[in-house]
Each structure stands twice: as structure tokens, then as C-alpha cells.
Amino acid sequence: MEPEDVAGSLQTVLDDVAAEREAQDRLWGVQEFPDGSGPEYGERADEAKRDVAAAWSRGELTWRHILTEEFYEALAETDSERLRIELIQTAAVAVKWVQSLDRRRGLTPHRTKTGGREKLVRDRIPEIIQDAGGGAAAVRAAEEGEYEALLRAKLYEEAGEYVASGESAELADLLEVLYALAAVHGISPAELERQRAQKAGERGGFTHRLVLRLPTGVSDGK
Structure with missing residues (x-):
């Protein structure tokens, strides 16, 4: 995939995420909850890291492995600055997974003049x-x-x-x-x-x- 295609596919996903966030705000308004994270999730984070390493060594690594590791690393944080970094990394992996799904479905950044999306299909x-x-x-x-x-x-x-x-x-x-x-x-x-x-x-x-x-x-x- 060309670099401009990657950038385009990223923007498509980010636009969808932004639309979902706007929908959540319209439905629920601004929400504030406790983080609920802490060192009690450290063992799960370590287990997720081991799962990633094992899956990689077997040639069976999946997006589920990677996102799970990032998710539990976030849950194990108590420092707000570190938690933010880990959450950004978790979100980035989720976005990358969606980009992979879009490529798999043929939903490339190619857009019509009216702003829709198209894909090449077999003749029949x-x-x-x-x-x-x-x-x-x-x-x-x-x-x-x-x-x-x-x-x-x-x-x-x-x-x-x-x-x-x-x-x-x-x-x-x-x-x-x-x-x-x-x-x-x-x-x-x-x-x-x-x-x-x-x-x-x-x-x-x-x-x-x-x-x-x-x-x-x-x-x-x-």
C-alpha cells in the first residue's frame, strides 16, 4: 500500500471514531468516572505479554493478542500521565486493527466524488x-x-x-x-x-x- 493510501485509511478510521464520540456525547453528555486501574492488573499485563511472545514464536500472533497486552498494560497503571500514554497506545492499536479490517474488506481510501467508498469486484x-x-x-x-x-x-x-x-x-x-x-x-x-x-x-x-x-x-x- 502506498504511503498516501495508509494516511487516507487512517483518516477514514479517525473520522469514524470522531463520529462515534460525537454520538456518545449527544447521548450521554460529558462523563466522569474513576479510572479503576491499578497494580492488581499487573499480573494480567505480564500474562498478556507472555501470550504475545508465545504466539509470535509459534507464528500465531493476532490483533487480539496485541490489543489485550496494551489494554492490560493500561489497566495496570496508576500514574495519570503513564495511564494516558498507555491508553493512547491501546487506542492506536485498535485503530490499526480497524485499518486492517478495512483493507481485508477492500474498503480502501478510494472515494467517489460524492464522498462514498468503492471496491473492485468480480465481473459476476x-x-x-x-x-x-x-x-x-x-x-x-x-x-x-x-x-x-x-x-x-x-x-x-x-x-x-x-x-x-x-x-x-x-x-x-x-x-x-x-x-x-x-x-x-x-x-x-x-x-x-x-x-x-x-x-x-x-x-x-x-x-x-x-x-x-x-x-x-x-x-x-x-
Whole structure:
């Protein structure tokens, strides 16, 4: 994702958070409660840190692990300044999680002229929506200059769905997007496979499951 896309997706989430805060204020007004935090939550914070480390070592780290660690670190604080820092960190992780969800759903910063949001879909999706009783879908053909950008966003969406579910069926969706992106560059599926095989011959594949420990400043070599 391009840096401007990341910034745009962040602003989208922050706008949604601000709208929710305004709705809460309209409903409840300004509220003041005791913090309720304290050292009694220190053990849970330590446990959450251990869970993060263990999940990371197993390759099973999730947003739930990360947010839980930040949440309990906040609960364990009594100093108001430190508590504020921890709450900001907790909120930042929650926002980052929402950004990840938006990428997974294809809700990129791409906006229409009327301020709405759009996503690229497969050719038969409007037909499927209509057959399911959803009526005529509002669709348009992507313009030449935006099609590749929408495909890149779709790549993040499909990759995110696979990461979240682990379902092998999601790889077929990912492959479809890869083929479409290759076509944008004038590359056929057969040529893409040729290039893949060539790189595999030069650098190998991933069959040996090798994990390289990288010294600081050393390129990963891909």
C-alpha cells in the first residue's frame, strides 16, 4: 500500500471514531468516572505479554493478542500521565486493527466524488447480488488510470482474508487478482508462471522452510 493510501485509511478510521464520540456525547453528555486501574492488573499485563511472545514464536500472533497486552498494560497503571500514554497506545492499536479490517474488506481510501467508498469486484458479482434479491447493484467500469490502483487494493483485501481465515480457498481469489495485475503489465498467466519458475530455479522455493536470521542493516535478498 502506498504511503498516501495508509494516511487516507487512517483518516477514514479517525473520522469514524470522531463520529462515534460525537454520538456518545449527544447521548450521554460529558462523563466522569474513576479510572479503576491499578497494580492488581499487573499480573494480567505480564500474562498478556507472555501470550504475545508465545504466539509470535509459534507464528500465531493476532490483533487480539496485541490489543489485550496494551489494554492490560493500561489497566495496570496508576500514574495519570503513564495511564494516558498507555491508553493512547491501546487506542492506536485498535485503530490499526480497524485499518486492517478495512483493507481485508477492500474498503480502501478510494472515494467517489460524492464522498462514498468503492471496491473492485468480480465481473459476476452484480448478477449474483440481483439473483439473491438485492436489486440492481450500483456499479461502474474503472477508468484506465485507477484500475491498477484498485487491483492493488484488492490484492491487500484478498491477502488479508487469507491471513485472517487461513482457508486455502482464499488463495484462489488471491491468484485471480495476481493474474489481473499481470495482465495490466501485459503478462499472461503462462508468462507469469515462467517467471516464477525461473526465479525458483535461481533462488529456490520455500520447500525447506528456511528462516534467515538477519543482522541489522542486511538486505533480506527475497
